[in-house]
Amino acid sequence: MLQAVHRDDAAFLRNGGECGELIRARDWSGSLGQVEQWPGSLKTVTALILRSPVAMVMLWGADGIMIYNDAYSIFAGSKHPQQLGMPVREGWPEVAEFNDHVMKVGLAGGTLQFRRQELTLYRNDGQPEQVWMDLDYSPVTSDDGEPAGVLAVVVETTDRVHAEERLREREERLRFFDQLSESLRVLTRPDEVMACTARLLGEHLAASVVAYADMGEDEDVMNIRGDWASDGSQSIVGTYSLTTFGRTANTALRANRPFITFDTLAELGPDEGQALLDLGLGATVCMPYLREGRLTALMAVHQKAPREWTNNELGLIAEVVDRSWAHVERVRAEAVLRESEQRFRNMADNSPMMMWVTDPTGHCTYLNQRWYEFTGQQPGEGEGLGWIQAVHPEDRPLAERAFLEANADKEDYNVEFRLRRADGSYRWTIDAAAARKDADGRFMGYVGSVIDIDERREAEAAIRDSERRLRLAATAANIGTWDLDPVAGTLKWDDRCKALFGLPPDAEITYNIWLAGLHPEDCEAADRAVQDALSPEGSGSFSITYRTIGIQDRQLRWISANGRAVFEPHGESRRAVRFIGTVIDITERKRAEQHQRLLIDELSHRAKNLLAIIQSVAQQSFKGAREPADMLRAFEGRLGALAAAHGILTRQKWEAAPIRRIICDTITAVKADDDRLQLDGPDLMVPPKTGVSLAMAVHELVTNAVKYGSFSNEHGRVLIKWRVDEGRLKLAWREEGGPPVVAPERRGFGSRMIERGLAAELGGAVRIDFRPEGVVCTVDAPMPELA
Amino acid sequence: MSEPAGRGILLVEDEAVIAFALEDMLGELGYWVVGPAFRLEEALLMAEAETFDAAILDVNLNDQRSYAVADELNRRGIPFLFATGYAEEGVQWDGREVDVLAKPYRCDQIAAALKRLLA
The missing domain is CATH 3.30.450.20 (PAS domain)
Incomplete structure (x- = not known):
């Protein structure tokens, strides 16, 4: 029964967790007395505490004996379980003063509330720890109604505070970076970017100096190009040797690690640290920048006095520096691009050929001056797809298709089209474009050139023409x-x-x-x-x-x-x-040459023969005792007959002599009126030489007739008849009505030419009869055959 | 003129008027003339049968060459010369070297040539 009562008296500890068991097991004789004997109010509150999931501690009595629950034991860390039952000032010596105040107020019946109370505890094996708590203290009355203890509800808010802190820092950082970005956005020069960054970072961190430096080729000469210095700090712009910054700094920076000190002199000792301290580096964060494995630049934040850089600060510095390097690189790249763009435009605008640039969508973004000069388009008019307006309407579909297809394929292309010149005429041009690709191979559009090839076309056409002419000429x-x-x-x-x-x-x-x-x-x-x-x-x-x-x-x-x-x-x-x-x-030419030579030889022969004939005629005409004038007249007459015969033969190409023509022309050369002349015979042809002989014979006959015969009076007539009879030529010259004929005493040139010459020529018989009633001359000879 | 006297010259010439002039010329020089033969056949007959001391041959007899006559004269050992209106290379007789008299010729040329021929 006693046992039961006893047991009942400690029932408040039942289901009290680990702490409940510890309370039961503990010997309380030196402080609060046996558990069973605790005042009812203490038991009641202890039971409440032990069953609460919220960390609670009861500080009982003037000493503030600590009775707490499992949740609090976690908060107490390594101080649990020793702390259980200890006077609070001994259990938390690090905050004894705070708790002393709590006890006084609580036992006086007052309550205390602390929000976000910051305390430094040594609850983890003596390690200091910054903690934040929400604390609620309220008095617990004893059975007699007087305050006998203080109940503390403890809610640790350290994590929340840390989270809030981080959030705040992050916000602050974001604000800073916003400000930084906004400030840098408009800057286009690397030095401006660095100076602005240095100033903002320095102000933000309340640093002494923020400096930036370029490294020389040797990676040792450090040229501090610019810095920001707070009021009361000295600028450190100048040229330094990195070596003088000591081994630690060099090793870190060359390995692409930041060089950080919190207390330079203390950490590096006077040998290394003094030089840095002299420059105002009581504490420093120095960030290297390596490009292609080489240390090329530095940015550093210095503090004159030692400084506990927080992780947040270090992170911020690292990020700022990274960002500013990136920004500088971009600004540099943009400057290079701008310069190269400028160079391209300078070059393009001074180029004698037309040039253009398109973007990836196929829109023309640039056409050089030459284009506008050539086409007479207004500046900017050719951009977009405006250039197509300068292309010959017939060539537009082709030009446009070539351009669009190439854009779709992103391939180089060229196309020929006629382009309108400022004067309205069209010129053939060749438009050649090369696809532009960026460093990653992305298609950026085209850069192209347009060349006036009309001259080339004309030259090509001229060559084709000349080749064709040559071919034709060769064929011809x-x-x-x-x-x-x-x-x-x-x-x-x-x-x-x-x-x-x-x-x-x-x-x-x-x-x-x-x-x-x-x-x-x-x-x-x-x-x-x-x-x-x-x-x-x-x-x-x-x-x-x-x-x-x-x-x-x-x-x-x-x-x-x-x-x-x-x-x-x-x-x-x-x-x-x-x-x-x-x-x-040259066969024809050769034949012609031979023929010509023959002709010349023949001509020469004929001429000489004719001269020989004339000589002979002359020799025989100028003979005897006649009057020189008569002899000359006779000679001239004979030459005339020769000439007439030659004239006829020439007209007949020296192929044949027509008898009628020979006789007729020979007679009319001497005696113009021919109504007393009668010719009767067929059209016969004789060989040329025969024709000449006949002419000479007829000449002698007609001359004689004019002088002495039927042409010497008013009514005499000459009848000439010829025919071919059984292959023989029979010709008769008969004079009628002339004065009586007297045969000449001496046969002269005429008789010889007729009777012997013509006879010999014809190979037959020729006779002249000087009959009193009229001269009769007969020819009986084989009909001469033409050659 | 005494030297040519009694010497006979065969005259071959198809151009009657020239033959007559030459006939006259030779007569004046004191030669007597055999012919003139106006045709090749006639000339050949005379060259074979007649008696004379030298000959003047026209190369071209009505488009025939008088070389056959030259051959005959050569065979008989009678000296002769060619008379032609052709250039000298026009004479293509393949016998011995013979003087060629180019037409038209003068009386003194005939005289000198015959004198040389009969020397």
Whole structure:
């Protein structure tokens, strides 16, 4: 029963967790007495505490004996479980004063509330710890109604405070970076970026100096280009050797690690630290910047006095420095880009050819000055797709399609189109574009050029024309071409060349075939001429005339061959590597030449013969004892007859002499009125020489008739009849009505020319009868045959 | 003029008027003339059969050459000369070297040539 009562008296500890068991097990005799004997109010509050999930502690009595729950034991850390039952001032000596105040107020019946109370506790094996708590203290009355203890509800807010702190820092940082970005955004020069960064960072951190430096090529010379210094701090701009900053700094920075001191002198000792301290580096955060493995720049935040850089500060500095390097790089790249863009435009605007640039969407963003000069478009008019307006309407679809297709494929392209010039005329141009790609190979659009190729086109057309003319001329002139490779021993002939050797177009050709086609008499000379032309010592020229006998058609042709050997150096000397030339069929020319030579020879012969005849006529005319005037008249008459006969023959091409014409013209040359002349006979042709003889004979007859015969009076007549009878020519000259004829005493030139000359010429008999009633002359001769 | 006297010259010439002039010329020089033969056949007959001391041959007899006559004269050992209107290379007789008299000729040329021929 006692036991039960006893047990019942400690029932308040039941379900009190670890702390409940500890309270039960503890010997309270030295302080609060046996648990069973605790005053009811203490038991009640203890039971309440032990069952609360919230950290609670009861500070009982004037000493503030600590009775707490499991939640509090976690808060107490390594001080639990010793702390259980200890007077609070002993259990938390680090905050004894605070708790003393709590006890006094609480036992006096007052309450205390603390929010976000910051305390430094040593609850983890003596390690100091900054903690924040919300604390609520309220008095607990004893059974007699007087305050006998203080109940503390403890809510640790350290984590929350830390989180809030971090949030605040982050916000602050973001604000700072916002400010920094906003300030840097408008800056375009690296030095401006760095100066601005240094100032903002220095102000933000309340640092002494923020400096930035370039490293020399040797990675030792450090040129502090600029800095920001707080009021009362000195600028440290200047050139330094990194070596003087000591080993620690060098090692860290070269390894791309920040060099950080909180208390320079203390951490590095006077040997290393003094030099830094002299520069005002009581504490420093020095950030390296390596590009391609080389230390190229530094940025540092210095504090004159030692400074406990917080992680937040260090992080901030690192981020600021990173950002500013990135910004500087971008600004530099932009400057380079701007400069290269400027250079491109300078170059492009001064370029004699038109140039343009498009963006990835195919919009033209730039056209150089030359474009606007050439097309007469207003500046900017060609941008976008405005350039197409300067393209010839007929060529627009093609130009546009080529451009759009190329844009889709992102490939280089070129296209030809006519472009309108400022004067309204169109010129053929070639538009060539190269795809622009950035460093990652992304398509950025095109850069292109437009060249006026009309001149080239005209030149090409002229060349085509001239080639066609040459071909036509070669065809018309029947010029064949040949091409010998003396090294390979191959020979090429065109169709005309083959034709001149009597070969079909598909015939195979070799040098020996050529030789075989030559006239045997010309073969050796032709071969020698080729060897001479190919000789390294020779002039290389080749110009000969030879005859060919058609290999298949056996036809003789005269050929004029011309050529030239092409040499190239060979050892000490040179050798022919090509032998090329032409052949022309000059057969016709040769024939014409021969014919002409014959003609000239013949002409010469005739002329000389005629002179000989004239000489002979003269010799015989100027003979005897007649009056010189008579002799001259006779000679002139005979020359006239000769001339008349020659005239007729010339008109007949010296092929034949028409008898009627010869007789008629010879007579009318002497006696103009022909109504007393009667010609009766067929149109007969005799050989030219016979015609001349006949003319001379008739001349002598008519001269005699005019002087003495039927033409010497008013009514005499001359009848001339001829016919061919059984292959014989019978011709009769009969005079009528003239004065009585008296036969001449002496036969003269006329009689000799008629009776002997004409007879001999005709190979027959010619007689003159001087009958009293009129002269009769008869011819009986074989009918002369034409040649 | 005494030297040519009694010497006979065969005259071959197809151009009658020239033959007559030459006939006159030779007569004046004191030669007597055989012919003139105006045609090749006639000339050949005379060259074979007639008696004379020298001959003047026109190369071209109505488009025929008088070389056959020259051959005959050569065979008989009778000296002769060619008279031609052709250039000298126009004479293509392949016998011995013979004087060629180019037409038109003068009397003194005939005289000198015959004198040389008969020397």
